[in-house]
Amino acid sequence: MTSKSSLSGxxxxxxxxxSIAAYKxxxxxxxxxxxxxxxxxxxxxxxxxFITPLTMQTLSGHPVALDLLDIVQESTMGHITLAxxxxxxxxxxxxxxxxxxxxxxxxxxxxxxLCSASESPLAIAPAMNNKMWTNPATQDNLQTxxxxxxxxxxxxxxEQACGEQGEGRLLExxxxxxxxxxxxxxxxxxxxxxxxxxxPTHEPIDPVRYIGNRSSGKMGFAVAKAAAExxxxxxxxxxxxxxxxxxxxxxxxxxxxxxxxxxxxxxVAECTIFIACAAVADYQPESIESCKIxxxxxxxxxxxxxxxxxxxxxxxxxxxxxxxxxxxxxxxNVVEYAQAKLERKKLDMIAANHVGEGVGxxxxxxxxxxxxxxxxxxxxxxxxxxxxRDLMTLIIEQYNAKNxxxxx
Ligand code: C5P
Numbered sequence: 540m541t542s543k544s545s546l547s548g549x550x551x552x553x554x555x556x557x558s559i560a561a562y563k564x565x566x567x568x569x570x571x572x573x574x575x576x577x578x579x580x581x582x583x584x585x586x587x588x589f590i591t592p593l594t595m596q597t598l599s600g601h602p603v604a605l606d607l608l609d610i611v612q613e614s615t616m617g618h619i620t621l622a623x624x625x626x627x628x629x630x631x632x633x634x635x636x637x638x639x640x641x642x643x644x645x646x647x648x649x650x651x652x653l654c655s656a657s658e659s660p661l662a663i664a665p666a667m668n669n670k671m672w673t674n675p676a677t678q679d680n681l682q683t684x685x686x687x688x689x690x691x692x693x694x695x696x697x698e699q700a701c702g703e704q705g706e707g708r709l710l711e712x713x714x715x716x717x718x719x720x721x722x723x724x725x726x727x728x729x730x731x732x733x734x735x736x737x738x739p740t741h742e743p744i745d746p747v748r749y750i751g752n753r754s755s756g757k758m759g760f761a762v763a764k765a766a767a768e769x770x771x772x773x774x775x776x777x778x779x780x781x782x783x784x785x786x787x788x789x790x791x792x793x794x795x796x797x798x799x800x801x802x803x804x805x806x807v808a809e810c811t812i813f814i815a816c817a818a819v820a821d822y823q824p825e826s827i828e829s830c831k832i833x834x835x836x837x838x839x840x841x842x843x844x845x846x847x848x849x850x851x852x853x854x855x856x857x858x859x860x861x862x863x864x865x866x867x868x869x870x871x872n873v874v875e876y877a878q879a880k881l882e883r884k885k886l887d888m889i890a891a892n893h894v895g896e897g898v899g900x901x902x903x904x905x906x907x908x909x910x911x912x913x914x915x916x917x918x919x920x921x922x923x924x925x926x927x928r929d930l931m932t933l934i935i936e937q938y939n940a941k942n943x944x945x946x947x
Contacts, residue, residue: 542925542928542929542932543575544574544575544720545720545721545723545725546571546574546575546576546716546719546720546723547574547575547576548575548576548577549575549577549626549627549723550576550577550579550624550625550626550627551571551576551577551578551579551625551626551627551628551629551719552578552579552580552624552627552628552629552653552657553568553571553578553579553580553599553629553631554580554581554582554583554628554631554633554637554650554653555580555581555582555586555590555595555630555631555632556583556585556586556632556633556634556636556637556650557583557584557586557588557589557634557636557637558589558632558633558634558666558667558709559589559666559700560632560700560708560709561586561589561590561632562589562590563632563709563711563712564580564590564595564631564632564712565590565594565598566712567631567712567715567716568580568595568598568599569598570712570713570715570716571716573716574716574720579599579601579604579624579625580592580595580596580599580601580603580604581603581604581605581621581649581650581653582595582603582604583637583648583649583650584605584648585636587605592605604618604621604653605649606649607647607648607649607652618649618652618653618656619656621653622653622654622656622658622659623657625657625659626659626723627659627661627662627719627723628653628654628657628659628660628662629661629662629663629664629715629719630650630662630663630664631663631664631666631692631709632664632665632666632709633663633664633665633666634665634666634667635665635667635671635672635674635677637650637651637663638663638665638677638680638681638684639676639677639680641654641680641684641689642679642680642683642684660690661688661689661690662690662691662718662719662722663684663689663690663691663692664691664692664693664694664709664710664715665681665691665693665694665707665709666694666707666708666709667694667707668701668703668707669696669704669705669706669707670703670705671707672705672706672707673705673706690722692710692714692715692718692719693708693709693710693714693715693718694706694707694708694709694710695708695709695710695711696708721768724768724769725769726770727769727770727935728766728769728770728811728812728935729770729771731770731771731772731811731812732771732772732773732774732806732809732810732811732812733763733766733771733772733773733810733811733812733813733814734773734774734803734806734807734812734813734814735759735762735763735766735773735774735776735814735816736759736775736776736777736778736799736803736814736815736816736817736819736850737756737758737759737762737763737775737777737778737816737817738754738755738777738779738780738817738818739751739752739754739756739778739779739780739817739818739820740752740778740793740794740796740799740817740818740819740820740847741778741779741794741795742795742796742820742822742823742824743794743795743824744824744827744828744832744842745827745828745829745831746828746829746830746831747831748831748832749794750820750824750844751779751820752818752820753818754778754780754817754818755780755782756777756778756780756782756816756817757903757923758816758866758905758923758926758927759775759777759816759817760777760780760782760784760785761923761924761926761927762814762816762927762930762931763775763785764788764924764927765924765927765928765930765931766788766812766814766931767785767786767787767788768928769931769935771811771812772789773785773789774788774791774806774810775788775789775790775791776791776793776799776802776803776806776817777790777791777792777817778794778799795820795823796819796820796823796847796848796850797823797847797848799817799819799850800847800848800850800853803850803853803854804853804854804857807854807860807861808859810854810861811861811862811938812861812862812864812934812938813854813861813862813863813864814864814934815850815851815854815863815864815865815866817850818868819847819849819850820847821846821847822845822846822847823844823845823847824842824843824844824845825843825844825845826843849884851863851865851884851886852884855884855885855886856885862888862937862941863884863885863886863888864887864888864889864890864934865880865881865884865886865888865889865890866889866890866891866892867880867889867890867891867892868891868892868893868894869891869892869893869894870893870894873892873893873908874891874908876891877889877891877908877910878910881910881911887911887912887937887938887941888909888910888911888933888934888937889909889911890907890909890930891907891908891909891910892905892906892907892908893906903922903923904920904921904922904926905920905921905923905926906919906920906921907926907930909930911937916933918930918933
């Protein structure tokens with residue numbers, strides 16, 4: 540499965556303002572076209588001092604809109620027509636002046652008039668000297684725009700055209716495309732609550748020791764991010780990991796399998812989709828020593844282990860159960876074990892992956908074999924972020940299919 544970009548077939552008005560970074564907008568046109576977007580370019584007078592309209596017209600394949608009061612342009616694709624045509628308006632580079640003018644709600648040039656007339660989402664990729672970027676007036680203007688729902692992409696930090704170092708560089712064109720693609724993901728999980736477990740669990744033996752495993756939590760965190768991008772309310776119940784919580788995700792930290800179970804069950808009643816990515820310990824010590832176990836080299840040490848509660852099975856047998864997705868991390872016979880687990884645990888879907896030396900845990904790439912009733916699909920080796928989005932697409936499709944059968 541090669542996933543289609545969320546920008547495929549999307550109409551984007553790309554507005555270029557006066558910044559030395561304007562030369563990058565030529566490449567940006569190409570990169571947006573690569574993912575299937577249709578581009579119309581708008582340029583301010585200042586932008587034309589840095590890059591020619593002819594360049595942008597040739598690359599976009601359409602006339603460039605330059606003037607608000609141009610009698611010819613306004614009679615063809617004028618600012619109101621452009622505003623209606625756009626699924627997204629993207630200003631890249633967005634100069635400090637254009638940001639200030641937008642914050643003021645001015646409408647005295649083509650760009651500001653178009654933004655004022657457009658109901659489409661607006662994203663801006665600022666580019667300016669680092670002192671201009673940190674200037675309180677610029678930051679106030681940006682906050683005003685953010686409060687109105689404008690998405691701010693970047694800026695990056697590093698060497699600047701003026702010779703200074705700092706924050707204010709335009710994001711690279713490919714990064715702008717990737718960030719915009721994430722924002723443009725259809726919000727198919729709007730109003731849904733997705734609960735996800737991630738990471739390992741630690742089962743204490745005594746106050747300083749525990750039984751753990753090598754799970755990094757990366758897959759679970761990537762799945763949580765993908766669910767949030769699709770508009771879901773996301774609760775991420777995470778074992779001990781060193782990862783940053785994705786934007787828009789509510790994270791609850793736990794240590795043991797029992798704590799993870801309790802936290803999941805506290806949320807299960809209002810959960811739409813449950814995804815068990817965590818590598819939960821299958822066994823826990825029967826009792827936890829209150830003091831550190833002393834070593835006695837002349838003796839062997841026996842630990843009595845008892846099974847942990849199976850969280851996935853507990854959710855799958857809950858009264859009004861959510862759509863339940865399990866993971867099967869196996870070192871061998873991946874397909875057979877996964878299919879058996881789908882049946883035994885009464886799951887709606889299971890994602891199987893091979894783990895072992897250098898694959899599965901702690902690495903950034905992964906591959907999955909996903910099974911559901913009477914069907915399956917392979918998601919080939921890809922970065923976990925991409926794989927998580929592809930998996931979320933499958934989950935949403937199967938969740939919708941199951942619900943349409945239930946409701947028919
Ligand atoms: O049976 P096995 O442990 O291989 O099943 C793996 C799946 O079950 C994973 O989705 C894992 O998160 C989940 N699981 C669980 N609670 C346990 C053990 C596994 O939710 N105690």
